[in-house]
Amino acid sequence: MMTLYSIGISPFGRKIKVLLKELGMENQVEVKPTQTLEDPAFLISANPLGKIPVLKTPDHGDISNSPLIARYLIERAGPQAAVKADWEALKLEALCDGALEAALLLVYRKRFDLVGGDTYFQRQADKVRRTLDRLEALASGFTAGEGVPTLGEIQVVVLAEYLAFRQPVGDWRDGRPQLSAFVDRMAARPSFLATQPAD
Ligand SMILES: N[C@@H](CCC(=O)N[C@@H](CS)C(=O)NCC(=O)O)C(=O)O
Numbered sequence: 001m002m003t004l005y006s007i008g009i010s011p012f013g014r015k016i017k018v019l020l021k022e023l024g025m026e027n028q029v030e031v032k033p034t035q036t037l038e039d040p041a042f043l044i045s046a047n048p049l050g051k052i053p054v055l056k057t058p059d060h061g062d063i064s065n066s067p068l069i070a071r072y073l074i075e076r077a078g079p080q081a082a083v084k085a086d087w088e089a090l091k092l093e094a095l096c097d098g099a100l101e102a103a104l105l106l107v108y109r110k111r112f113d114l115v116g117g118d119t120y121f122q123r124q125a126d127k128v129r130r131t132l133d134r135l136e137a138l139a140s141g142f143t144a145g146e147g148v149p150t151l152g153e154i155q156v157v158v159l160a161e162y163l164a165f166r167q168p169v170g171d172w173r174d175g176r177p178q179l180s181a182f183v184d185r186m187a188a189r190p191s192f193l194a195t196q197p198a199d
Contacts, residue, residue, distance in 0.1 A: 021191035092152025139178035
């Protein structure tokens, strides 16, 4: 049994939880709820960056950074893995992860009552909005249809639902009908329903 350090709200942790379900590997991993702001010793020892998710593996020790964890799990699932992680999927994953990093900065700004830096935070909000506009343009080409999302398509849904939950940039759906339709279709899958963001 492997262990995943994560917590309900973490969008990077959610990527891994959705992936595990789509790969049918859920029963190989137990989740250890991890509050990063408390810097628990087990987390710092596994990842000096103090970030989640971290996956404890039998053959490669502690793996942190969700793209690496995803790669490990897909490799472990074997050549018939249900979730595709080809170059298009990886580029989409990286784009959504980047927007999430920017969105997290906006959320932390509020949480830690940061004062000043308006231009810097405006730039973060711009990154998120531009990403959403790009996703709207790409949405008609997403391959999932009614089937299994690619790794990148998983992260599109995770991003949209994180933005809906934390509201760092207003309504992500505004003016983005194709993206909205895609997210609505995917969000009804059991893997997403079972991993809704929660505090
Ligand atoms: N690039 C990392 C980002 C991980 C990340 O930023 N995780 C957040 C929670 S969603 C975190 O641990 N924040 C605590 C901190 O930055 O101290 C990944 O993909 O795993």
